[in-house]
Amino acid sequence: MKKISMLEFRLNAEKIIKQVQSGQSLILTRRGNPVARIEPIIQETQDPNDPFFLLSGIGKGASLSNAEMDGIIYDK
Numbered sequence: 252m253k254k255i256s257m258l259e260f261r262l263n264a265e266k267i268i269k270q271v272q273s274g275q276s277l278i279l280t281r282r283g284n285p286v287a288r289i290e291p292i293i294q295e296t297q298d299p300n301d302p303f304f305l306l307s308g309i310g311k312g313a314s315l316s317n318a319e320m321d322g323i324i325y326d327k
């Protein structure tokens with residue numbers, strides 16, 4: 252994993268952020284010591300058939316109990 256100093260990050264933040272957006276992970280150092288990891292956030296897409304995301308369409312606006320939600324999600 253590539254290491255970059257605080258100074259380099261301050262001077263080239265935009266360029267470094269673009270590298271991270273393209274998938275590269277970096278270690279940020281201060282006085283030669285690692286202090287943080289900068290890594291891309293992977294955007295996960297939800298499965299449209301995931302039972303959790305189907306809850307809003309169930310019950311016609313009425314509140315569901317925890318037991319009812321468990322039954323829908325876990326097929327109980």
